Amino acid sequence: MLPNDTIFHGDCGEVLKSFPDNSVDLIVTSPPYADSRKSTYGGIHPDDYVAWFLPRSAELLRVLKPTGTFILNIKEKALNGERHTYVLELILEMRRQGWLWTEEFVWHKKNAYPGKWSNRFRDSWERCLQFNKQRKFNMYQEAVMVPIGDWAKTRLAKLSETDKIRDTSKVGSGFGKNVSNWTGRDMVYPTNVLHLAPETGNRNHSATFPKALPEWFINLFTQEGDVVLDPFLGSGTTAIVAKRMKRHYNGIELNQNYYDLAQRELTHVERLLL
Amino acid sequence: MLPNDTIFHGDCGEVLKSFPDNSVDLIVTSPPYADSRKSTYGGIHPDDYVAWFLPRSAELLRVLKPTGTFILNIKEKALNGERHTYVLELILEMRRQGWLWTEEFVWHKKNAYPGKWSNRFRDSWERCLQFNKQRKFNMYQEAVMVPIGDWAKTRLAKLSETDKIRDTSKVGSGFGKNVSNWTGRDMVYPTNVLHLAPETGNRNHSATFPKALPEWFINLFTQEGDVVLDPFLGSGTTAIVAKRMKRHYNGIELNQNYYDLAQRELTHVERLLL
DNA sequence: GTTCCGCATGAATCGATAG
DNA sequence: ACTATCGATTCATGCGGAA
Numbered sequence: 001m002l003p004n005d006t007i008f009h010g011d012c013g014e015v016l017k018s019f020p021d022n023s024v025d026l027i028v029t030s031p032p033y034a035d036s037r038k039s040t041y042g043g044i045h046p047d048d049y050v051a052w053f054l055p056r057s058a059e060l061l062r063v064l065k066p067t068g069t070f071i072l073n074i075k076e077k078a079l080n081g082e083r084h085t086y087v088l089e090l091i092l093e094m095r096r097q098g099w100l101w102t103e104e105f106v107w108h109k110k111n112a113y114p115g116k117w118s119n120r121f122r123d124s125w126e127r128c129l130q131f132n133k134q135r136k137f138n139m140y141q142e143a144v145m146v147p148i149g150d151w152a153k154t155r156l157a158k159l160s161e162t163d164k165i166r167d168t169s170k171v172g173s174g175f176g177k178n179v180s181n182w183t184g185r186d187m188v189y190p191t192n193v194l195h196l197a198p199e200t201g202n203r204n205h206s207a208t209f210p211k212a213l214p215e216w217f218i219n220l221f222t223q224e225g226d227v228v229l230d231p232f233l234g235s236g237t238t239a240i241v242a243k244r245m246k247r248h249y250n251g252i253e254l255n256q257n258y259y260d261l262a263q264r265e266l267t268h269v270e271r272l273l274l
Numbered sequence: 275m276l277p278n279d280t281i282f283h284g285d286c287g288e289v290l291k292s293f294p295d296n297s298v299d300l301i302v303t304s305p306p307y308a309d310s311r312k313s314t315y316g317g318i319h320p321d322d323y324v325a326w327f328l329p330r331s332a333e334l335l336r337v338l339k340p341t342g343t344f345i346l347n348i349k350e351k352a353l354n355g356e357r358h359t360y361v362l363e364l365i366l367e368m369r370r371q372g373w374l375w376t377e378e379f380v381w382h383k384k385n386a387y388p389g390k391w392s393n394r395f396r397d398s399w400e401r402c403l404q405f406n407k408q409r410k411f412n413m414y415q416e417a418v419m420v421p422i423g424d425w426a427k428t429r430l431a432k433l434s435e436t437d438k439i440r441d442t443s444k445v446g447s448g449f450g451k452n453v454s455n456w457t458g459r460d461m462v463y464p465t466n467v468l469h470l471a472p473e474t475g476n477r478n479h480s481a482t483f484p485k486a487l488p489e490w491f492i493n494l495f496t497q498e499g500d501v502v503l504d505p506f507l508g509s510g511t512t513a514i515v516a517k518r519m520k521r522h523y524n525g526i527e528l529n530q531n532y533y534d535l536a537q538r539e540l541t542h543v544e545r546l547l548l
Numbered sequence: 549g550t551t552c553c554g555c556a557t558g559a560a561t562c563g564a565t566a567g
Numbered sequence: 568a569c570t571a572t573c574g575a576t577t578c579a580t581g582c583g584g585a586a
Contacts, residue, residue, distance in 0.1 A: 033559045078561060081409035082374050088362040100356050106380055106399050108467050113560050114577040116463060119413060122578075123560070124465035125380050135355035139393060189390060191398035193382050197580060198558070209559095425579055428553075455577070462578070 002227065007239060007251035007266065009259045012231035015252045016059035024063050024250070025138070025226035028214050028238055030073040034086060046079060049086040050093055057094055060231065067138045069221040070099070073107065073213065075126040081119060087127065094131060102137075103130040106193045107213065128194070128213075143219040145187040205235035205258065214238045215245065222247055236262030240269050276501065281513060281525035281540065283533045286505035289526045290333035298337050298524070299412070299500035302491050302512055304347040304483045308360060320353055323360040324367055331368055334505065341412045343495045344373070347381065347487065349400040355393060361401065368405060376411075377404040377466060381487060384471045402468070402487070417493040419461035430457050488512045492519055510536025514543050 002023040008015045031053070034046040044052045060070060076087040091101055105128035112124035199210045214237060218228055224246040230238035233251035235258050242249040243266065253259040276297040282289045305327070308320040318326045334344060350361040365375055379402035389396055473484040488511060492502055498520040504512035507525035509532050516523035517540065527533040 030559085075559070077559080078377075081562085082376055083378060085366060085369065085375065088365055091362055092359060095359065101359065102356055103352075103394050104357060106382070106467075108380070108382065111558080111579040111581095112465055113558055114579085115560055115562095116576045117561055118563090119409070119411070120377050120466070120561080121415070121463055122465045124467050124578095126559080135393070137393070141390075141395070189395055191396045192394070193380075193398050199581075423579065429555090429579085432554085465578090 003250065004227070004248045005243070005250075007233060007236070007249075007253065007259065007262055009253060009256065011254050012252040013056045013059060016056070016063060016231065019059075019063040019250075021062055022065045023227065024229045025065055025068045026071070026218060026221045027060055027064060027068070027229045027231065028071040028073075028217050029230045029232045030209050030234070031232040033075065034077060034084070046077065046084040046086050050089050053090060054093055054097065056231065057099070058097055060229075061098055061133065063229070064133055066133050067136065068133065069102075069137055069139075069217075070131040071105075071217045071221075072129040072131065073126060073209070074129065075123070078120065078123075091129065098133070099131040100133070100135065101129065102132045103192060104128070105130065108193060108195050110195065110197045112198075128217075138221060138223075140220060140223065141189055144190055144216060146190050148186045148188050205261070209234065209237050211237055211241050214241045218242055218245055218247060233262055234258055236265045240265055243269055243273070277524065278501070278522045279517065279524075281507060281510070281523075281527065281533070281536055283527060283530065285528050286526040287330045287333060290330070290337060290505065293333075293337040293524075295336055296339045297501065298503045299339055299342045300345070300492060300495045301334055301338060301342070301503045301505065302345040302347075302488045303504045303506045304508070305506040307349070308351060308358070320351065320358040320360050324363050327364055328367055328371065330505065331373070332371055334503075335372055335407065337503070338407055340407050341410065342407065343376075343411055343413075343491075344405040345491045345495075346403040346405065347400060347483070348403065349397070352394065352397075361403075365403065372407070373405040374407070374409065375403065376406045378402070379404065380467045382467060382469050384469060402491075412495060412497075414494060414497065415463055418464055418490060420464050422459055422462045426456065426459070483508060483511050485511055485515050488515045489519065492516060492521060496521055507536055508532055510539045514539055517543055517547065 002020055032044065034049045035043050057070075064070060074087055074090075076084045078084070095101055107126045107128050109124050109126065112122045115122055194213070194216065196210050196212045214228075214230075218241060222228060225248065227248045227250065228238065228242040229250045229252075231252045233239060233253040236251065236253075239249040239251040239262065251262060253262060276294055306318065308318050308323045331344075338344060348361055348364075350358045352358070369375055381400045381402050383398050383400065468487070468490065470484055470486045470490075488502075488504075492515060496502060499522065501522045501524065502512065502516040503524045503526075505526045507513060507527040510525065510527075513523040513525040513536065525536060527536060
């Protein structure tokens with residue numbers, strides 16, 4: 001049996017072995033980027049990244065339902081003046097593993113990390129790779145429809161966290177539907193480019209994973225009561241968002257501090273929702 | 275000798291052989307996309323694309339100056355419900371050929387044409403892959419600076435004491451800043467995400483390659499008098515823009531109709547410039 | 549309660565210098 | 568020669584306290 005609404009402390013490559021086959025509707029995660037969070041994770045060298053990731057993605061392939069989706073938020077770093085190729089190689093290897101590479105969304109980060117270099121500009125986008133087990137999968141496009149016009153800037157990016165909490169408690173059906181309630185029929189489907197600002201104010205976790213990102217994919221690929229898994233949970237963003245949206249969550253986190261933090265946050269959120 | 279301001283009729287794989295080594299400052303092109311412009315180009319199947327492209331990129335590597343840059347505007351198509359992997363494979367193979375993969379710019383097409391599919395949204399972005407021969411290349415960043423955001427007006431109006439010195443981040447990210455460095459700035463450097471609307475008006479060429487795209491890269495990677503090459507010239511956009519910007523151009527086009535069209539347009543532009 | 553304003557923060561990368 | 572560490576660079580946001 002798949003445990004519901006649980007987070008685990010450990011390496012997802014190990015923890016996932018206790019999960020049953022075909023039990024998760026959506027995996028959405030942002031794994032540790034190569035060599036970047038050295039102080040908190042082991043710091044995997046770019047050259048070793050694919051070999052490190054593949055056993056874990058094999059487990060993810062096993063636990064995902066045939067109609068489910070895997071969203072992988074990742075970006076290769078620049079090394080010796082070049083973009084490293086490990087993400088490209090990862091896509092090719094995951095296909096050999098049995099995954100279908102359905103789509104690549106662009107997450108455009110408006111307030112990207114500052115800096116100036118002689119040979120490149122600031123990197124203001126990341127990949128959100130969509131993988132599936134089969135060509136037919138669950139997708140609820142109506143749940144992420146947006147007002148005609150500049151959808152992301154005017155709606156998604158501007159909603160503050162308190163706005164979302166208020167809306168959730170009032171309507172209780174997730175934030176995408178609320179938007180459609182307000183604006184009536186002038187709605188269109190979005191594109192594969194997402195405009196979201198990373199949250200820079202989080203003092204507890206160095207990696208910015210804005211709530212709106214998992215929220216958008218949870219709306220798009222799941223319904224209420226479905227199971228969302230984040231095998232690299234970090235400070236718990238995905239689980240918190242899933243819980244608020246009335247989905248079941250499962251999360252795995254290796255780092256003790258993040259695990260504790262996620263536990264605390266989730267307890268807090270669950271109390272709020274009662 | 276490299277001919278200046280000339281366009282050639284033929285396959286660039288052949289025509290380029292008459293070009294001398296190390297003679298071009300910037301190559302910017304949008305090659306025929308796999309299998310998409312079948313009626314006009316032969317239609318290379320996605321599975322054959324890499325093998326078709328590599329001999330041509332080998333010639334491009336030869337003719338490019340060591341300080342030069344190659345910008346390849348390309349996007350893989352969706353086939354059987356998946357994104358095809360030929361662009362990823364092409365990047366890996368071009369590196370084996372000797373290219374450095376310096377950067378991947380995202381061209382966000384704001385007015386992407388509408389459409390609805392059961393398993394994906396509209397594709398509103400394309401890759402602009404930057405390749406170089408060596409880690410040191412010519413880049414004129416000042417030429418593409420953009421106006422600073424509105425935030426600066428209020429933020430920089432009054433500086434605190436910490437704003438005037440180098441203030442190191444407390445979280446150990448190693449990032450320090452001196453806010454007073456920004457005062458008096460009107461223009462800032464852009465990021466690696468380009469926001470340009472495709473031009474819809476050109477009925478003569480099936481691929482939309484807006485003038486602003488080659489223009490931006492010509493500004494960034496060349497100075498007046500430099501040589502710009504487009505080995506898949508199409509209706510001549512790159513050559514026309516280069517000419518207007520006082521760069522020398524060379525173009526190659528296989529299709530007779532596009533070749534004639536580009537000739538006519540260029541004659542017209544050159545007359546205007548006199 | 550609402551708006552305004554000050555301020556810390558961030559999945560970064562390169563080149564130089566040191567071991 | 569090859570790796571490790573360190574300093575320099577600089578944009579836009581959301582939060583919290585003040586008005």
